[in-house]
Amino acid sequence: MSTTSERHAVEASPVYPAGSRVNERGHLEVGGCDVVDVVAEFGTPAYIYAEEDIRSRARAYLDAFRSRTDDYEVLYASKAAPITAIYKLCAEEGLSVDVASGGELHMALRAGFDPARIYLHGNNKTEAELRYAAESGVGHVIVDSFGEIQRLDAMLDRPQEVLIRVTPGVLPTTHSYVQTGGLDSKFGFGLEDGLAARAIAEVRASRNLRLVGLHAHIGSQIFELEPYVSAIDALAGLTGPDWECRILNVGGGLGIAYTADDAPPSIGDYVEALLRNAPDDVTVLCEPGRALVGNAGVTLYRVGTIKRIRGVRTYVAVDGGMSDNLRPMLYGARYEAEIADRFGGGALCTIAGMHCESGDVLVRDVELNDPRVGDVLVVPATGAYSHAMANNYNAVRRPPVVFCRNGDARVVVRRETYDDLTTRDV
Numbered sequence: 246m247s248t249t250s251e252r253h254a255v256e257a258s259p260v261y262p263a264g265s266r267v268n269e270r271g272h273l274e275v276g277g278c279d280v281v282d283v284v285a286e287f288g289t290p291a292y293i294y295a296e297e298d299i300r301s302r303a304r305a306y307l308d309a310f311r312s313r314t315d316d317y318e319v320l321y322a323s324k325a326a327p328i329t330a331i332y333k334l335c336a337e338e339g340l341s342v343d344v345a346s347g348g349e350l351h352m353a354l355r356a357g358f359d360p361a362r363i364y365l366h367g368n369n370k371t372e373a374e375l376r377y378a379a380e381s382g383v384g385h386v387i388v389d390s391f392g393e394i395q396r397l398d399a400m401l402d403r404p405q406e407v408l409i410r411v412t413p414g415v416l417p418t419t420h421s422y423v424q425t426g427g428l429d430s431k432f433g434f435g436l437e438d439g440l441a442a443r444a445i446a447e448v449r450a451s452r453n454l455r456l457v458g459l460h461a462h463i464g465s466q467i468f469e470l471e472p473y474v475s476a477i478d479a480l481a482g483l484t485g486p487d488w489e490c491r492i493l494n495v496g497g498g499l500g501i502a503y504t505a506d507d508a509p510p511s512i513g514d515y516v517e518a519l520l521r522n523a524p525d526d527v528t529v530l531c532e533p534g535r536a537l538v539g540n541a542g543v544t545l546y547r548v549g550t551i552k553r554i555r556g557v558r559t560y561v562a563v564d565g566g567m568s569d570n571l572r573p574m575l576y577g578a579r580y581e582a583e584i585a586d587r588f589g590g591g592a593l594c595t596i597a598g599m600h601c602e603s604g605d606v607l608v609r610d611v612e613l614n615d616p617r618v619g620d621v622l623v624v625p626a627t628g629a630y631s632h633a634m635a636n637n638y639n640a641v642r643r644p645p646v647v648f649c650r651n652g653d654a655r656v657v658v659r660r661e662t663y664d665d666l667t668t669r670d671v
């Protein structure tokens with residue numbers, strides 16, 4: 246049974262979805278649903294989202310802008326969790342959307358997004374993807390290379406509004422894999438080497454492309470705000486008297502708390518920083534992915550094998566792993582974990598996945614309270630880039646996505662079946 250302090254710890258935690266608590270039975274509750282009951286119904290592993298958490302963060306972004314300016318737009322960076330129900334929810338809340346492939350574009354359209362509110366990104370958009378966007382009436386394409394400027398211009402027979410992606414030479418502190426603002430990047434046009442200025446000239450000289458603004462995405466899981474101010478300054482420096490820059494889009498990247506030690510800035514402080522040096526006559530856009538959905542989701546697993554190696558380590562193996570959350574292996578990402586109906590305290594364990602690799606470890610050295618075979622284990626803060634980067638390694642079926650709200654749980658993406666694993670065979 247959990248103590249009062251453990252209950253309070255969950256309620257006050259920045260890691261768990263807003264509104265989470267340990268209920269009277271000592272079980273974790275997300276979105277008003279007892280997670281032990283949720284997995285009794287839908288099985289494990291499963292991605293569980295508190296729907297209201299995503300909605301309230303979307304509103305927090307909009308409110309933070311609205312209270313400071315009339316000229317803003319908030320885009321959901323859908324790569325963080327390309328899930329139809331989340332696209333729908335974001336459209337309902339009044340967000341626009343960032344898509345980074347034909348597939349994400351397709352999902353956004355299918356979810357009912359107004360094409361005018363879709364922004365297409367990508368450092369290597371194919372001709373087919375550009376055509377799909379043009380034919381769908383996508384509002385803005387963020388052009389990323391000289392080849393793309395020519396290809397897009399040539400295929401159009403009407404004007405298309407575009408932004409130019411700039412690498413502004415800003416390097417925030419984060420994992421090098423998700424730093425994107427420096428000159429040495431596969432993305433966009435450098436500021437330092439003059440390519441951004443050349444791209445502006447080329448777009449302006451094109452037949453069909455209408456340059457309406459500039460874009461920079463400096464990286465991801467960022468806790469500092471100064472780099473955003475620098476990025477805005479750098480973009481503003483490229484706007485000249487000879488063309489009207491209506492939009493400055495500073496991408497995404499605001500970090501989240503993966504563990505209780507993480508203290509990211511608030512959405513309000515982040516928006517304040519974006520607007521600090523923004524020129525008066527431009528509309529400021531941002532593209533949160535992780536900060537919208539990351540803390541809204543938790544992953545639930547079932548504990549299977551427990552292996553104690555005396556004097557070395559206790560492995561607690563669960564029925565998922567690197568197929569449903571690649572981030573620990575890819576970035577050395579750190580997570581919390583708990584037994585869902587026995588919160589708090591305990592001895593150090595290492596949570597291993599079920600895949601055929603020693604490196605398939607979800608959380609190293611985490612305290613678990615007396616883990617037993619059959620327990621439900623929760624890993625919080627998995628709402629972003631877990632489902633998104635899930636794979637079928639070892640022909641494992643990808644987990645379902647369950648939305649919880651006001652005590653109701655509904656599946657929005659079903660679990661893959663064994664038959665799904667062979668449906669593409671010819």
Ligand code: LLP
Pocket residue numbers: 322324325343366423462464465466496497498499532533534535536572629630
């Ligand atoms: N805008 C652009 C152009 C982006 O490339 C990204 C992320 C975002 C917005 C959203 O960034 P966010 O707010 O989610 O940080 N797989 C990595 C993250 C890669 C992010 C790629 N681009 C991870 O799991 O940490």
